[in-house]
Amino acid sequence: MGIPSIEVLNINDKPESSNVPQESVVPHEREVVMGVMAIWKADPETETLGISKLHALVKQNNPTWSLSEKRLKTVLKSFNLLTTSSQFSYANEITSKETPGLSLPSTVRLQFTKNRGKGLYAAKSFKAGDLIFEEESPLFFNPPLDHFTLMKNGMCCSYCGVTNLKDNVKRGLDCNVCSETWCSGKCKKMDKLHSSLKHNIFGDTKKKLMNSSKWFSYSQFCFDNKWMAAYAVALIHAQCIADKTGLLASQFDAFAQVSQRTRYKAIDSTGGAFDSINGGALFVKEQQEQLWEQGHRAFNEAFPGHEVSYEHYLVMLGTFNINNVDGSMFLVQSHLNHHCQPNVSVVFGDSKTDGIKVYAKRSIGAGEELLTSYVNPEHEQATRQRELRVNWGFVCSCSKCKSDIKALEKRRSDSVAHVKEEEDHRNALKALKDSAKEGEDEFDLPVPQSSSGTGERRKSVKFDEKVIAFKETA
Ligand SMILES: [Zn+2]
Ligand SMILES: [Zn+2]
Ligand SMILES: [Zn+2]
Known part of the structure; x- marks a missing residue:
């Protein structure tokens, strides 16, 4: 008893x-996972509940479900969601190299440590609000994919994707070959790939590095699948091909690197549900693999003579995913490591093409590591933990996480005492x-x-x- x-x-x-x-229904296992994820999302503290308490909550939310505690456990186990099982992380599979041609601002220095890999450190002390460094333009800039159709029809800037275009034709900002246009002379000048990617349909495509009709079908494929990373890696690849010095390619290669297949294991360990809650598609493994293969084939068709292997394509995707800030990749900023209570803030200029400025959030001593937050620091510890593990592959053990866990444990033991009183x-x-x-x-x-x-x-x-x-x- x-x-x-x-x-x-x-x-x-x-x-x-x-x-x-009401008539009871037997929920599909994905519905069960979604039900559990909804509970965890509403209150991240419930992530550490034992199976019977979790079962009670699921039943409470879904009174018509015929679901035993045993089946709930089996389903969660098959999706690797049992909180007792150690969850997949991949930090030790991320590799990075020294960045060639990197010129660092004098205010910071780069240091390698065995545990943390690359990191940026303050070369002098800063007061709160001080500008630490700025990167005037991203190494790789990628416009938002959701403007792809607008772009094709000349309704937004062909380079940066902004939609507030005025008197473009009068100002000579439209393309005289195709229907695309730019928002400013600066964007028109920066868009060096425009004619190689979009015009060579008129020339001898056999001699070109990029096949523009295949480029359009690849972009359309990315757009249809809302797959920003695939679109971005193709733009990056195009820039690397166009760069005869090879420097861009070796710089991209030096970013922290991981295969998307490895990252997918972490996404998969939350049943894909984490992704779908964040608006992504809910793919089962086979569908995911199929999409990758399809993307890889279409990618190679767009770059005849510069094909990449399937595995390399997956590495490009993973590398973009762990390094981009809002679609762009920065050479210096990408060296910042994570802390849930960051000491720097990264601020974009008025236009995404304007680059970023990095400010001190509090006073920072010389020699201190500069730390940014990869996730919203306002989120609960459990939510941050999951996002960091899935998206960047590590289990955060920063001082903020430690103190949050301690506070949570205290609240728990207080509530246990409270329950005892009630009893x-x-x-x-x-x-x-x-x-x-x-x-x-x-x-x-x-x-x-x-x-x-x-x-x-x-x-x-x-x-x-x-x-x-x-x-x-x-
Ligand atoms: Zn523009
Ligand atoms: Zn054009
Ligand atoms: Zn943390």
């Missing part, structure tokens, strides 16, 4: 039918009710048919408007 739990049932002001459970109170109440059992107001509720098989019995005592039901939990 376990601890008696208490339920308050409103019966008098509800029609009787509301107490009769004493309840026992006293029960004794009182037992002694009132002879009274006229008391009656028994029938044992609900739906709980057949659980062997659960309800004893109840009627009060003014509510029925308090006791049940013994095993």
Whole structure:
């Protein structure tokens, strides 16, 4: 016999039918996962609940589900979601090289440490609000993919993607070959790939490095699949091909590198549900692999003579994903490591093409590591932890995470003490009710048919408007 739990049932002001459970359904395992993820998302602290408490919450949210605790456990286990199982991380599979041609601002220095890899450190002290360094333009700039159609129709800037275009034709900012246009002379000048990517349809495509009709079908494929990373790596590849010095390619190669397949293992360990909650597609592994293969084939068709292997394509995708800030990749900024309570803030200029400025959030001593936050630092520790593990492959153990965990443990032990108090109170109440059992107001509720098989019995005592039901939990 376990601890008696208490339920308050409103019966008098509800029609009787509301107490009769609706026809129960057996949920699909993905529905179960989504149900659990919804609970975790609403309250990240529930992520550490044991299976029976979690089961109770799932049942509460989905009263018509016919789902046993055992099946819930099996489903969660098959999706690697049991909180007891150690979750997949891939930090040790990320590699990085020394960046060739890197000119560092004099205010910072780069240091390699065995544990943290590359990191940026303050070369002097800074006061809160000081500008530490600035990067005037990204190494790789990628316009937002969702403007792809607008871009094709000359409705937004062909380079940066902004939509507020004025008097473009008058200002000579439209392309005289195709229907695309730019927002400014600066963008027109920066868009060095425009004619190689978009015009060579008119020339001898066999001699070109890039096939523009295939480029359009690849871009369309990325757009249709809302696949920004695939679009970005193709733009990056195009720039690397066009760069005869080979420097760009070796700089891209020096970013922290990981295969998208490795990252996918971490996404997969949350059943893909994490991704779908964030608006991404809910792919099962086979579909994901198929999409990658399709992307790889279309990518290579766009770059005849500069094909990449499938594995390399996946590495390009993974590398873009862990290094980009809002679609762009920066040579210096990408060396900043993460802390949930960052000491720097990274601020974009008015236009995305204007680059970034990095400011001190608080005073920083010379020699201190400069740290940014890869996730929203306002999020709960469990949410941050999951995002960092899935997207960047590491389990954060920064000082903020440690103190958050301590605070959470304290709240838990306080609430355990509180529950204990309530229990004493309840026992006293029960004794009182037992002694009132002879009274006229008391009656028994029938044992609900739906709980057949659980062997659960309800004893109840009627009060003014509510029925308090006791049940013994095993
Ligand atoms: Zn522009
Ligand atoms: Zn054009
Ligand atoms: Zn942290």
